[in-house]
Amino acid sequence: MTSLPAPAKKKLGLVIDLDTCVGCHACAVACKEWNEGGDFGPLADDDPYGAEPHGVWFNRVHSYEVTPLPPGEGGARSAPGEGTHSRRTLTPALRARPTAASPEGRGEQIPQMVHFPRSCLHCETPDCVTVCPTGASYKRAEDGIVLVDNDKCIGCQLCAWACPYGAREIALPHPKGSTSDAGRKDSKRGTMQKCTLCVDRIYNETLDERDRQPACVMACPTRARMFGDLGDPDSDVSKVVAEREGFALMPEFGYQPVNRYLPPRPRRDGSSAAMPTEATEEILDTEKLPPLLRWLDKALSR
Amino acid sequence: MKPALSVIFFTVMSGTGYGVWCLLGAALCIGTYPIAGYGILVPLLFGFVLVTAGLLASTSHLGRPERAWRALSQWRSSWLSREGVASLVTYLPMLALAWLAFTHRGGSGVRIAGALLALCALVTLWCTANIYRSLKTIRAWRTRQVLPLYFAFALLSGGLWLWTWLALSPYAVIGLAFPLALLALAVIAAVIKTDYWRRIDAQPANTAGHATGLEKLGHVRAFEGPATEESYLTREMAFVLARKHGTHLRRIALALFAVLPVLGILIALATGIAWVALLAAVSCIAGLFVERWLFFAEARHAVAAFFPARLA
Numbered sequence: 001m002t003s004l005p006a007p008a009k010k011k012l013g014l015v016i017d018l019d020t021c022v023g024c025h026a027c028a029v030a031c032k033e034w035n036e037g038g039d040f041g042p043l044a045d046d047d048p049y050g051a052e053p054h055g056v057w058f059n060r061v062h063s064y065e066v067t068p069l070p071p072g073e074g075g076a077r078s079a080p081g082e083g084t085h086s087r088r089t090l091t092p093a094l095r096a097r098p099t100a101a102s103p104e105g106r107g108e109q110i111p112q113m114v115h116f117p118r119s120c121l122h123c124e125t126p127d128c129v130t131v132c133p134t135g136a137s138y139k140r141a142e143d144g145i146v147l148v149d150n151d152k153c154i155g156c157q158l159c160a161w162a163c164p165y166g167a168r169e170i171a172l173p174h175p176k177g178s179t180s181d182a183g184r185k186d187s188k189r190g191t192m193q194k195c196t197l198c199v200d201r202i203y204n205e206t207l208d209e210r211d212r213q214p215a216c217v218m219a220c221p222t223r224a225r226m227f228g229d230l231g232d233p234d235s236d237v238s239k240v241v242a243e244r245e246g247f248a249l250m251p252e253f254g255y256q257p258v259n260r261y262l263p264p265r266p267r268r269d270g271s272s273a274a275m276p277t278e279a280t281e282e283i284l285d286t287e288k289l290p291p292l293l294r295w296l297d298k299a300l301s302r
Numbered sequence: 303m304k305p306a307l308s309v310i311f312f313t314v315m316s317g318t319g320y321g322v323w324c325l326l327g328a329a330l331c332i333g334t335y336p337i338a339g340y341g342i343l344v345p346l347l348f349g350f351v352l353v354t355a356g357l358l359a360s361t362s363h364l365g366r367p368e369r370a371w372r373a374l375s376q377w378r379s380s381w382l383s384r385e386g387v388a389s390l391v392t393y394l395p396m397l398a399l400a401w402l403a404f405t406h407r408g409g410s411g412v413r414i415a416g417a418l419l420a421l422c423a424l425v426t427l428w429c430t431a432n433i434y435r436s437l438k439t440i441r442a443w444r445t446r447q448v449l450p451l452y453f454a455f456a457l458l459s460g461g462l463w464l465w466t467w468l469a470l471s472p473y474a475v476i477g478l479a480f481p482l483a484l485l486a487l488a489v490i491a492a493v494i495k496t497d498y499w500r501r502i503d504a505q506p507a508n509t510a511g512h513a514t515g516l517e518k519l520g521h522v523r524a525f526e527g528p529a530t531e532e533s534y535l536t537r538e539m540a541f542v543l544a545r546k547h548g549t550h551l552r553r554i555a556l557a558l559f560a561v562l563p564v565l566g567i568l569i570a571l572a573t574g575i576a577w578v579a580l581l582a583a584v585s586c587i588a589g590l591f592v593e594r595w596l597f598f599a600e601a602r603h604a605v606a607a608f609f610p611a612r613l614a
Contacts, residue, residue, distance in 0.1 A: 003378055025528075056534070060528030062526070062527060062528050062609075064522050064523065066516055066521070066523075068521075111523075112519075112520075114522075116514055127436075127438065131379075131382065131436065132380055133374075133380040134373055134376060135375055153366065154373055156373070158433070158437075160535075160538065161303070161439065163439065164603075166535045166539070189365070191365055247515050254438075264516075
């Protein structure tokens, strides 16, 4: 039945730290590797070494450029005109350089890169489950993992349409004349694919206990991905979400995502993004120099 | 959204078929349908061909068409499942009516079967519209114009075909009230559709800042997508229509589904030339194909905001 189960106490999910993610795509590759061969494999690939490779990934890493808003639009506070006035005294070379205090438009702000892994958020009340006409898309009552039964899925793609997070990708039927993975188990072609939260790892008793984590979490070199029970307020993941003000994506859809993202930490100077330090504007107080150096400064400044 | 030909064909053709059935059933129910026997059978079968061709075409949108029967199971939560059930149930009063007409029976049996057919056809159309209306991710389809539009277009297109049959059949009934009602319906459909277009043009697109939740840190621009190549998501959801053609296509659709049929109705009423009705019906269904293509192509999916903007 694609009606949602009663809310479970256990809410397994991921916490992704946007502060430490370096955008290396290791999680995406590890995910692809595990799910290519695990219980759920193979993950469809067409023309993998050709001109237009096309395939299913459960996890994809985006990169965004975040430019702080100029003052007055919610950015750093400064009196209007203050920045403009001080800039007039600068040399043309310095004026062209971006300054954080400038109120004049985004172009003047120094942007920050934020790498953003995107995968299924295992929502508590997702429409991807309820729109399914066959019962193939379902949410597990015991731990909240959202899965697709590939033996039932008819590939109508309505669940992918219903997801604002782009968590679902279809394994397209084999293109005519294609030979890629043609000889392999092919029962998944034409059906919807999605992140399983590595359900075939996390309960897998043949694995060492510390390996019973999703492949993406195991692979992350900066430990930007954490796995745990977000329904338990005392779990490590819940604690770090509380501490770092982890947020849910697009909550207005009402799907109640389980996964949380931790925002990039403020920079040392308190701004949300990289800013030029004071040192870029070197001011020499000639009055304080010894007479000889003052004379040299005068002579060289001519 | 990517406009899939199978789905466009389904919604237009089956919609028209249900329109024929609905109006025929309603007219039989209230006893205003002027002819009996083959006069009923022909439009009934015409609707059958349209509905069935549409339903069959819709299965080619599936990755696994041979499993389509599974879609009948989740009617408690899924509008697509409800549509499947309703579309099959609608065949029952249709078959009953066909049998009654074939055996030249009349009376209350025809009235009841007609009423049931009209009702079932409307319920199926309602389910189809709700498949789209229920998707929160596609803002254009959440507008309240979507539901009345699906009804109006089905009844208009189906009505024009039913009128064509009445006018061109050996019984040659052009009538007055029915074509005038269709004329009014064409105007209403044009007004609602224009309003729909105006509304979706005013809708702000989802932004990368909002999608990622990073907007409070500043202006967010998608710098790099997750892959150098297209993916299912970019092909399906981030479909970018050459929007400069959008305005032209809207005008073409409006001219075909509303303006020409209205002119056709007026000419037929004024001159009594019956085959103009056929032109009006053909023009309308052609216009609906353009309209339905735009319905998909112009609808923006929330997930597109994650990806770098391409040509628009």
